[in-house]
Amino acid sequence: MELNECINTRRSIRKYQEKQVSKDTILEIIKAAQMAPSWKNSQVSRYYVVTSEEKLKMIKECLPDFNQNNTKDAPVIIVSTVVNGRSGFDREGNYVTHIKDGFQFFDNGLQIQNLCLKAHDLGLGTLIMGLYDEAKIREILEIPEEQIIVAVLSLGYPDIEPVAPQRKDVEEIVKFS
Numbered sequence: 001m002e003l004n005e006c007i008n009t010r011r012s013i014r015k016y017q018e019k020q021v022s023k024d025t026i027l028e029i030i031k032a033a034q035m036a037p038s039w040k041n042s043q044v045s046r047y048y049v050v051t052s053e054e055k056l057k058m059i060k061e062c063l064p065d066f067n068q069n070n071t072k073d074a075p076v077i078i079v080s081t082v083v084n085g086r087s088g089f090d091r092e093g094n095y096v097t098h099i100k101d102g103f104q105f106f107d108n109g110l111q112i113q114n115l116c117l118k119a120h121d122l123g124l125g126t127l128i129m130g131l132y133d134e135a136k137i138r139e140i141l142e143i144p145e146e147q148i149i150v151a152v153l154s155l156g157y158p159d160i161e162p163v164a165p166q167r168k169d170v171e172e173i174v175k176f177s
């Protein structure tokens with residue numbers, strides 16, 4: 001897909017077809033995520049891909065009701081984490097910028113946007129979710145303490161074509177000097 005079209009037509013998808021996503025496709029999408037820039041190429045993002053019926057049910061139960069509803073048909077859930085204390089930190093583990101631990105989440109966001117765009121490019125849809133039961137997800141997926149869970153995403157073939165939510169006027173968010 002042409003880049004502008006991909007950027008402009010990607011939408012958050014809250015209804016999915018009953019169609020599985022192959023492991024190769026999931027890996028291709030995560031490979032695209034990995035191509036994003038990161039602090040000193042530290043590549044701190046990690047991905048926990050859930051496709052088994054049993055684990056899908058368990059993870060979806062960690063979401064608030066409205067997100068359980070949004071993801072009820074999703075065949076894949078991806079939990080993304082960052083390895084804490086590397087991106088934006090020095091070797092002694094001190095923050096080195098005014099945004100403190102923010103760059104590790106910045107790096108993760110860059111990867112997740114690549115992931116969403118690549119999924120869309122391949123005809124798939126995604127939904128990023130920021131609300132979930134962190135402790136339960138950590139336990140179910142055995143996520144180590146040194147990683148911080150950042151985002152939970154659903155992935156699958158869309159069964160809906162949402163209209164784009166309106167964006168602010170570009171003049172409103174830009175200041176030239």
Ligand SMILES: Cc1cc2nc3c(=O)[nH]c(=O)nc-3n(C[C@H](O)[C@H](O)[C@H](O)COP(=O)(O)O)c2cc1C
Nearest residue numbers: 010011012014067070127128129130131162164165
């Ligand atoms: C960090 C983050 C958290 C989000 N959490 C949720 C969520 O919990 N549930 C949901 O339905 N959408 C969630 N969204 C999706 C946004 O609502 C959506 O991206 C926004 O309305 C713009 O729509 P679009 O993605 O179709 O362009 C989240 C998006 C981001 C980036």
